[in-house]
Amino acid sequence: MWFTKSIDETLKELSVGPATGLSSEEAASRKSKYGPNRLEAKKKKSVFQIFISQLNDWLIYVLFAAVIITFFMGEYIDSVIIILVILINAGIGVFQEVKAGKAIEALMQMSSPRALVRRDSHTAEIDSAELVPGDIVILDAGRVVPADLRLIESANLQTEESALTGESVPGSKEAADIYDDPNTPIGDRDNQAFMSSIVTYGRGVGVVVETGMRTEVGKIAHLIDNEELTKTPLEKKLSELGKMLGKMAVGICAFIFVLSWFQGRDLGEMFLTSVSLAVASIPEGLAAIVAVVLSVGVTAMSKNNAIIRQLPAVETLGSVNVICSDKTGTLTMNKMSVTQVYTTQGLLDLDEHVPNDIPNAAKFAAKAMILCSDATLHNDDATGDPTEIALLALGDTLRLDRKNLENDTNRINEKSFDSDRKMMSVLVKEEDGDYKVFTKGALASLKKVSTRIFDNGEVREITEADLKNFSHAARQMSDHALRTLAVAYKPAARDTHPDEMEQDLVLLGLVGMIDPARDEVKPSIKLAKDAGIKTIMITGDHKNTAFAIAKDLHIADHVDQVITGPEMDSFSEDELKQKVNSYRVYARVSPEHKVKIVRALKANGNIVSMTGDGVNDAPSLNAADIGVAMGITGTDVAKGAADMILTDDDFSTIVKAIEQGRNIYNNIKKSVIFLLTCNLGEVVVMFLALLVGWQSPLIATQLLWINLLTDSLPAIALGMDNGDPDVMKEKPRSINENFFSHGAGIQAVVGGIFIGLITMLAYWYGYYELGYSPADGNIPEEVVKNARTLAFMVLVCSQLFFSLGLRNRKKPLYKIGIFGNRYLVGAIVLGILMQILVLFVPVLREAFKLHMLDQKGWMMAVVLGLLPLTALEIYKIVFANRKQHSTAKI
Known part of the structure; x- marks a missing residue:
């Protein structure tokens, strides 16, 4: 208690x-x-439970039924192969789920609250x-x-x-x-x-x-269940796509079975073949592969200082065309340093030198700033707001003993800073027992509540001339990109109420501090511009200060592109919507203004990223398509409202995250197109062969084996590609764009049909080279085996080789390099080795009902296997040359 x-x-x-x-x-x-x-997390599923869940699928149930049927038919080897394929597939699924889960857990730990x-x-x-x-x-x-x-x-x-x-x-x-x-x-x-x-x-x-x-x-x-992971919109769309394709595949397989029945084929064999084709043609691993690619991708992003809190943000990143960025700490170093102090005794320029005889008024102003601060500074170890840390450093520069000052004073009460007042006040008991209020904040705010001024050690009534002098000094500082902060004080009583603190104050002085721009920001702004992304700077600084920094960073070219919060207030919602695209800098803004800016930009069809760090920034972070919180200076509330957290508070990290987000999306797209192309190729060859009355080009176990080889490792490897270094030369992706945009769908269909046709050609050649035709009757079993082996090899080789061409939809392979994705090369080599193993080991060759190929057969398998990749590369070369030619004309 x-x-x-x-x-x-x-x-x-x-x-x-x-x-x-x-x-x-x-x-x-x-x-x-x-x-x-x-808090104790909910009990995680064990590996065994995950394994069992992989088997909880109606297609797997049908396969188990097929196992029972083949067993009673005496096809024991087929039964064993089907079971092994089921178990291996489930094992791959377990690996994918565990890997994705661990990556997400790591991200959750990285974004956990700090104290x-x-x-x-x-x-x-x-x-x-x-x-x-x-x-x-x-x-x-x-x-x-x-x-x-x-x-x-x-x-x-x-x-x-x-x-x-x-x-x-x-x-x-x-x-x-x-x-x-x-x-x-x-x-x-x-x-x-x-x-x-x-x-x-x-x-x-x-x-x-x-x-x-x-x-x-x-x-x-x-x-409470904070770890409930829901599917992202992308995963949901892919799940729906998988179901739709599954229904189509099942329909085709049912048609094949009915056709086989009318053609008088062996119904037991055709049932098994139809079920296997359904399993092979449905991209059941699509959602799992996407989960792995997403989780691995966002883990890589976290290593580059961008923690993705919400996975849908990865999908949205590729569509961002406006970045609204805070100035302090994001575009700048977030290392404030006071360079000028102004009092009635004149301007003290600390950039030049620190005089031995420091004016008392400057020391008093620095003391007031220190007492009205929540930051800490011990050697190089600092906590708190960078502005307040700079004020503590000012005390050290002016040779004040901060340790004694802390021991000799006691804070009794305070009135915290808020964005409306733009001031913070504290009530302090000093060593002599006197009580004083110290207030720091924007000069415009302090001018309204100051009735006196500290001048040469005396307090007198403030005059218009004093106010003009302070305003002139502030304007001069702003023109030199300095941020200004004023300070005041007054004697007070022990029981002074917070509401009475900011009345009848004595104006002490004004400081100017600078936060230099980060070196990497200019190139990042240019990179964003080349990628069709507009950068907008949002700051609480004065208009002149904001423009000076924005011009230096090439965000704004002239002062007409700058607008202040009070000027925005004079616009109606419709007026702001009409004018918002013409501004590049928003100065003297409050958190409420940020929300207005986001809404106006979104109303014009923009996809907006917004940065924030304070409590009051949460609404604008929620309103933006991508809310970005500062990991160093950001509050827990801002981090909780954000989709992404920057662990280095750096603008260039946002641009890098957009680049990585684009590549992650493209990698997922590659995996999807690859799976659909491969699956379509299998359906085409089976459908056409059976339609013209030929024997089945592939038996059930061969179909399942092909599915095992191509629907797992190569698809995952494509999703882990390094990405296109030129991805930021493209315009932002439309938020409504799907995987089949820009010809990708046509590519999948044409590629699938082409793979199916060359497999048909290989199947026909398997008969032809032994003097038969697929349409002949009473064909010897070894001839059929030879034809099926050729079809089997060509289908696998063509799919594996074709994956290389999908690494980049526009650039030919010789430009991006064959070995640019070592995971993919490894998956292809492993797939081919497993094919050779199946063919050369007698037990496996018999189990899969294959025939050892002769020299011509091997040449045919390699040549036909390379045809789809070759055709794709020729198309890309012609397309690239045509594009360069049209660009040269322009």
């Missing part, structure tokens, strides 16, 4: 000091005792799973509470606890409260913050009292 104990009692019982926190050794000891701070913790007298951010009872946790707006805490400090702290209480309105928290009633409801325990609740306002410090399953949310964890 931690809520019934005082702060001192709680700290004593947990053996921790609030200023130092636990030692690393003690934290490790407690973790071994209490375990990781995480700001005080240990060994230092504040650092750690994974929330590492928390133990006794840890001192710092809370600020936007963070998810990482464990059950007994608050020891609170300043206007509010949390939203709807997950526990059902009450969506945030509740205020008071660390000093103590409750005598042990039955006090959770929603009334204002001296506690609970795991999974969200800090919506203010600041606080708490000591961890319960972790993991011992937390309040842990007690109801059986009602």
Whole structure:
């Protein structure tokens, strides 16, 4: 009952000091005792359960029925082969599901909440799973509470606890409260913050009292299932495609069976053949292959600093044509540094040199900035907002003793920053016992609430001339791409209410700080432009500052492409929709403006990516097609609302993610087209041969073997291709585009028919070279075996070789290289070796009813097997030359 104990009692019982926190050794000891701070996940399916689920398919049931039928027909070898094919297929399915599951688990762990913790007298951010009872946790707006805490400090702290209480309105928290009633409801325990609740306002410090399953949310964890993985829209579309193709294949197979019945064929054999053809022609592994390609792809993206939280984002990335990016930290280094300080004593330029005799007004302004900050800076170890870290560094530059300043002052109360006021205020008790309010924020906001000014050590009434001088200094700083921040103070009383803090202030000074652009941003913006993607910069900076940076980054060419939030407010919704495409920079914007920008852009048919880091950015991240949260500076709320998290807060990572997203989609498309082409080829050869009255070109076990070889490893290998380095020279893909757009569907159909026809040719040649025709009667069994062996070899070789040509739909193979995808080359080599093994091992040759080929047969298998690939490459060369010729004319 931690809520019934005082702060001192709680700290004593947990053996921790609030200023130092636990030692690393003690934290490790407690973790071994209490375990990781995480909720127990639902029990995962075992490998055996996954294996059984792979067999839970109606086609597999039919195959099992075929096993029984062949067994009673005395075809024991066929029965064994069918069972082995079923088991191997199921094994491949297990491998795919386990691999995809592990990749998704790794991503979930990477995007798990972080906690700001005080240990060994230092504040650092750690994974929330590492928390133990006794840890001192710092809370600020936007963070998810990482464990059950007994608050020891609170300043206007509010949390939203709807997950526990059902009450969506945030509740205020008071660390000093103590409750005598042990039955006090959770929603009334204002001296506690609970795991999974969200800090919506203010600041606080708490000591961890319960972790993991011992937390309040842990007690109801059986009602929570955070790991339920739903299919992406892409997987659903492919599943529907598979069902449609399955129905068509079953219809064709049923037609073949009925036709065979009318032709007087052996019904038992034809039933087995028809079922095997159905299994071979239905791309049942399509969804599993897509899941593997997606999971492997997004895992690779995470290694490049882009964590995909929602798999559908991968599909959408390829269609993005507008990137709305924050300036600070994303386009810039996120390493603010104060270069100028302006007070009534003039401008102090720190870029040039730091004078020995620093003006008192500048020191006072720096002191005020330090006290009105939530950041920490110890040597190179810093936490908090980069702007506030820069202000702490300013104190060091001006030779202020921050350690003594921290020890000699005590923050009593505060009024947190919000985007409407654009200010933050704190009430501080100083060493001499006096109380002062310190306020920092936008100069325009402070000018409205400042009635006096600090001048030469004295406080006097502020004049219009003073305001003009400060405005002129701010404008000069902005013109040099400096971000400005003003500071003020006033004497106050101990019981000053937060609503009274920002009244009748004394203006102290103004600082200008710069956050230089990242070196890699300019090339990334150009790359995005070449890919048909427009970059829009969104910032809270002044118009002049924003334009100076945007011009340097080649985002905007002239100031007419810049608009401010207040100017936007004068537009109606329709006016903004009409004008939004003409702007490249949005300055002085609030989070509400971001939502308006996204909606206006989307209304014009754009697919929009939007970055954000704050609590109030969640609506715009949700509104965008791709919400991108900052991994370093972003709040937990922003990360929770985003589709993608940047672990380096870098704009170029967004562009790289779009490039990878395009390649992942293209890789999935390659796998789909390959599977459909192969399956169509099998259906064509069987359908045509039986239609003209020939014997079945392939028997059931051969069809199942072909399905095993081509529908697994080559398809997965295509999905793991390195991708096209020129993919960013293409325009964004239409959101409504399907896999069969731009001639891909025609390619699959033509390729499938061509493979089917050359297999028919090989089958015919198998008769011809031994002096027979497929239409003859009383054909010796060895002749039929020879023809089927040729068809069997040609069909496998043509499918395996054809996969090489599908690596790139436009570029010929000699340009991208045969060995560019080692997985695919390995799959092809393995497939051919397995074919040779089946043919050369007598037991297997007899089991599959094959005939050893002669020299002509081998030449025929290789030559015909290479024909589909050769035809595809010739088409690409002609197409490429034609395109170059038409481009040259233009």
